Amino acid sequence: MYPPYWVSSKEGTFHFGILALSALLLFGSGCGDMQASQAPQKEQTIEERNTTMNGHFTQKTPIKEVMESPVFKPYGRLLFPVHTGCWSGHTLEDLRLIWYCHIDPKETTAIVNDLWERAQQKETVFYDIYSVAEKAADPRKKDTGLFFFKGRKGAPFAVVNAGGGFIYVGAMHDSFPHAYELSKRGYNAFALIYRPGAQTACEDLARAISFIFAHADELGVDIKDYSLWGGSAGARMAAYLGSYGPVAFGGNDLPRPGAVIMEYTGHSDYTKNDPPTFAVVGDDDGIANWRVMQRRLEILSNLGIPTEFHHYPGLGHGFGLGTGTASEGWFDKAVAFWEAQMKK
Numbered sequence: 001m002y003p004p005y006w007v008s009s010k011e012g013t014f015h016f017g018i019l020a021l022s023a024l025l026l027f028g029s030g031c032g033d034m035q036a037s038q039a040p041q042k043e044q045t046i047e048e049r050n051t052t053m054n055g056h057f058t059q060k061t062p063i064k065e066v067m068e069s070p071v072f073k074p075y076g077r078l079l080f081p082v083h084t085g086c087w088s089g090h091t092l093e094d095l096r097l098i099w100y101c102h103i104d105p106k107e108t109t110a111i112v113n114d115l116w117e118r119a120q121q122k123e124t125v126f127y128d129i130y131s132v133a134e135k136a137a138d139p140r141k142k143d144t145g146l147f148f149f150k151g152r153k154g155a156p157f158a159v160v161n162a163g164g165g166f167i168y169v170g171a172m173h174d175s176f177p178h179a180y181e182l183s184k185r186g187y188n189a190f191a192l193i194y195r196p197g198a199q200t201a202c203e204d205l206a207r208a209i210s211f212i213f214a215h216a217d218e219l220g221v222d223i224k225d226y227s228l229w230g231g232s233a234g235a236r237m238a239a240y241l242g243s244y245g246p247v248a249f250g251g252n253d254l255p256r257p258g259a260v261i262m263e264y265t266g267h268s269d270y271t272k273n274d275p276p277t278f279a280v281v282g283d284d285d286g287i288a289n290w291r292v293m294q295r296r297l298e299i300l301s302n303l304g305i306p307t308e309f310h311h312y313p314g315l316g317h318g319f320g321l322g323t324g325t326a327s328e329g330w331f332d333k334a335v336a337f338w339e340a341q342m343k344k
Contacts, residue, residue, distance in 0.1 A: 057112050059093035059105045066092065066112050071119045075126040075145060078193045079112065082143045083168035097170045099163070099232070099287070100318040102325060104177070111176045115147070124148065129204065129211045140195045144204050146211070147176065147191045149183035153220040156227070156258075156342065157188040159208055163232025163264075163318065166196045170318075174231040177321050181331060188221040198236070205237050206251030213254055225258035225342040229334075232288065232318065235262035235279075243271045259338040264317050266292040270299060276306035278337040280330045282315025308337050 057066060067076040081087050081097070089095040092112065093105040119125050125148055130141040146159075160182075162174035169175075171191050179189035190212065194204035205228075216223050230238035240249075242260040247253040262279040266288040279297055281290040290311040297307040310333070312319075312326040322328045 057092065057109055057116065059109050060091050061109075062091055063089060063095060069116065071116055078126070078143065078145060078147075079115075080172060081164070081168040081170065083196070086164065086168040087170075095172065097164075097173055098168075099165065100170055100173045100320065101316070102319050102323070103173045104321075104323055107177050107180075107321070107323075108172055111172070111180050114149075114180060118150070123150070127211065127215075129207045140200070143193065144195060145193050146208055147171070147179070147193070148219070149176075149179040149189040149191070150220075151183045151188040152186040154222055155186050155188055156225045157190065157212060157219075157221040157223070158182055158227045158229055158338075159190045159192055159205065159212070159238075161192050161194070161201075161205060161228070161230035161234030161237045163230070163234045164196065166198055166201060166233045168196060169193055173320050174234060174318070175229075178229055178331070181321065182335070185335065188219065194237075198233075201233070201237050202240050202249045203251075205241050206246035206249035209241065209246045209254060210251040213252065223255075225338075227259040227261060227338045228257045229261040230265075231263035231320070232265055235265035236267045238262060239265075239267045239269070239274075239277075242275045242277070243269065243273075259341045261334045261338065262293070264288045264319070268292050268296050270296055272303050274300055274303075274305055276337070276341045278308045278334050280310045280312070280327060280334070282313075282317065282319060282327065283311050284314050285317045287317045306337075306341065308333070 063080060067079060069076055072079065087095065087097045092108050095103055095108060097103065115125050127146045127148060129144055129146060135141045160175040160178045162169050162171040164170040171193060175191040179191040182189035190208065192205060192208050194201045212219060212221065213223050228238035228241055230236070238260050239262060242257050245254065245256050257275050260275050260277045262277065264281045264285055277297060277300055279293050281288055281293050283290045294309055294311065297309045301307045310330060315326050319325050319327050322330050
């Protein structure tokens with residue numbers, strides 16, 4: 001039986017929606033107010049402008065200019081949330097996303113430069129997962145796809161899913177950095193842009209995994225021992241697909257991942273056949289209670305499933321890679337956990 005998201009756990013979609021609404025109130029009276037309250041920005045200097053025109057973005061580059069770069073046509077708009085009311089900022093250095101307080105402008109700039117340079121060299125960095133006909137039938141599918149951070153040919157792949165409360169997709173902080181770092185270690189990493197909503201998000205992830213399996217030779221990836229990563233809502237997606245497989249969400253009947261890596265979520269649903277699972281969370285997270293995640297992993301461990309759990313003192317929600325926080329180094333541990341499962 002397919003998982004009923006709305007009743008599957010204490011921290012199911014309905015409860016998560018209440019938490020999301022509370023968080024929105026903490027950030028102001030709704031996503032839209034963030035954009036409206038943005039302060040006027042200074043114009044770029046000629047030197048900064050020329051640097052951008054030459055294709056190397058700087059922290060001072062306007063976000064709009066990145067999105068509208070001819071090199072990124074027609075998918076540049078998907079680099080940042082299409083639900084524009086949930087983010088603010090004029091340039092790369094002042095990008096802000098709700099629920100995320102640890103955005104690193106240097107990392108953001110490095111990511112868009114990496115994508116630009118590879119796209120400029122005619123490398124495919126974005127893949128549609130739905131056909132033209134499917135997108136015409138459901139216009140929301142136009143706002144989906146996979147950004148590809150290429151590693152070594154023939155290396156295993158990971159799909160990273162950003163959070164955003166199933167309201168928007170916070171990829172620039174919650175999935176692009178992870179995928180970029182994985183690619184630098186030689187792994188093939190994909191960052192999924194999905195339709196917000198628990199059901200549609202899981203359907204899109206199932207479709208993405210099916211797409212990668214079907215095009216593995218073209219993409220140059222090994223389909224064995226793949227991993228699913230996610231933060232917040234994205235962690236729920238990774239966990240659901242790990243528990244029930246792509247077929248449960250309209251995808252192909254494919255193997256479950258070799259490992260699931262989860263950040264800051266209160267997800268508690270599980271099965272006795274769950275994949276090995278690694279989880280991290282802050283103990284001052286007002287959205288995801290760390291004890292919920294700890295209990296879930298204890299249950300999995302008691303079932304004989306390999307697990308690893310870390311919680312960090314004084315740390316709140318949405319810390320991403322954790323650079324400069326109490327969680328710094330968690331990413332290395334997560335990669336090591338995934339690698340350990342490959343050897344079994």
